[in-house]
Amino acid sequence: MRDAEILVGYDGSTDASVALDWALDEAEQSGQPVRLAYVFEWLTVAGWVGPGVAPGVWPDDTARRQVQELVREAAAQAAAAHPGLAVTGEVYDGPPALVLQERSAEAGLLVLGSRGHGGFGGLLAGSTAVAVAAHGHCPVVVVRDGAAGAPADASGGPVAVGVDGSEPSLVALGFAAERAARRQVPLRVLRAWTPGPGAAAGVPEERAAVEETLEPWRRTYPELAVTVDLVPGSPAAMLIEASRDARLVVVGSRGRGGLAGMLLGSVSQQLIQHSHCPVAVVRER
Known part of the structure; x- marks a missing residue:
């Protein structure tokens, strides 16, 4: 699936932004389209209940619209910075690890940050990155931001x-x-x-x-x-x-x-x- 899209787990966190940059750079080399995926996890005291949750349970419609706008803006900015690439964004519902694993079956590459900022359901917390890396259906790349001791420029590294x-x-x-x-x-x-x-x-x-x-x-x-x-x-x-x-x-x-x-x-x-x-x-x- 060489020409299949590069799927990027995205939640607006610094790690997710670094992962997106890595994915865009990879796409510049391969010509693959890029899709940002925000996994919108609706939680109650009892756990995930999915779409259709009773009114008043966080997150509400306003929060969801904010997420959709976040993803739309990020995809638009990425496309503007890389005019030769096809960049889109989508919001999915469900537990992040499970949704990303399922979506990886249709992707050529899945790129994740090592953790998120909590945000709307804690997309890409450390355990999620490990779970998806262990069970994804396509190659999974985990990108860490600010790794201690990382070289200033490893672009020519092996x-x-x-x-x-x-x-x-x-x-x-x-x-x-x-x-x-x-x-x-x-x-x-x-x-x-x-x-x-x-x-x-x-x-x-x-x-x-x-x-x-x-x-x-x-x-x-x-x-x-x-x-x-x-x-x-x-x-x-x-x-x-x-x-x-x-x-x-x-x-x-x-x-x-x-x-x-x-x-x-x-x-x-x-x-x-x-x-x-x-x-x-x-x-x-």
Whole structure:
């Protein structure tokens, strides 16, 4: 679904605005249309009740009109700043994580801020970003605003990708190679391994396995500069460290061996919360 739209979770927060900027920059490279999605969650004491809630329960019609105007203005400003792009906005009803997961089935890419400002239902709180990244139907990019220690300008930094030989990591490798080639920046391929007695003897075999998975992408993008790093330690620590000078870190939805559980539970939260650059979570459709 290369030409499918880029869907951006948007609630007017700083993180959402940074995510929108990232999505627009990506769309400039790919030519994909961009759609802003504000998920309007109607809450009562008993929880979400959806549209048709009894009059007087917050948020009322005035609040909804304010949300619609917020999205309309943001989409109009984005379109004006990027005249070659098709930019639209839409307001949806329901729990944010569930709605964004459902909408991702029709998108080519879903871009989120790591958290929102509470606003109308707390769109893109940390737990929502983690949930959507874990269960979205298309690649999901989580963009953090003001990551501590982030380089002032990582525009020329590499695209870093974690691989372990599993099918999801190979899909992630293809996603990373395509974006690195499109941006004309290096591709950095990382594989975690566990030090121990005799572990060093297996390093050449590990490197050979990574090089084998890279072969088709080297043929597809012969001008792409590629480096391979075998890093001792945990996958999360490896990728967080790599994010310091990367423009994007890419991982598969789940892995085995070195990347086992990469996007489940606390490890995924570490990467989304502590990465110094945007994180792309890629899975097979």
